[in-house]
Amino acid sequence: MIMYNKFMGKYSEETKQMLKIESIIIICVISLYITVKMDLIKILPECYFYNKLGLLCPSCGGTRCVIELMNFNFIQAIQMNAFIVITFLYLMILNIVYIYNTIRKKNKFKFLYIKNVHIIIWGVLLIIYTIFRNIIN
Numbered sequence: 509m510i511m512y513n514k515f516m517g518k519y520s521e522e523t524k525q526m527l528k529i530e531s532i533i534i535i536c537v538i539s540l541y542i543t544v545k546m547d548l549i550k551i552l553p554e555c556y557f558y559n560k561l562g563l564l565c566p567s568c569g570g571t572r573c574v575i576e577l578m579n580f581n582f583i584q585a586i587q588m589n590a591f592i593v594i595t596f597l598y599l600m601i602l603n604i605v606y607i608y609n610t611i612r613k614k615n616k617f618k619f620l621y622i623k624n625v626h627i628i629i630w631g632v633l634l635i636i637y638t639i640f641r642n643i644i645n
Contacts, residue, residue, distance in 0.1 A: 526610040533603070544578045564645060566591065566638045591637045595630070 557565035569588035576585035577596065586593050605617045 523610050526607065530603075530607065540574065541578055544575050563642050564638065566634050591634060 552571055555565055555568050557563065558568055567589070570592050573585045573588035573592045576582070576588060577593065582593070602620050602622065605620050608614065609616060609618070
């Protein structure tokens, strides 16, 4: 605990919060990687929406997309579900901007921070993507 206080004592509360969030993100990514590499992902159920209606849901191909991303097969990941790849890239860029701004105490690229309008746009694009995806298939 003393070592933690010495290390964290020199950082602002905002930086401490950021470091906690980043630790959680790293643990989640490592857990996902282990799950994919150990084939534990195979225990996930098949898509109920696709099985009952014969239509692709917004996340159809998502599991295979994540597997391909973990194996650095970006072209195949985009073919499985491009929307997940684009969302993942946006969140990674957002994360890098947040870390940079927090550590450097800057306000660069703050327009990328998630706002209500971004969530609405994301939802509308997801619906459009799902419709076009089902028309093409």
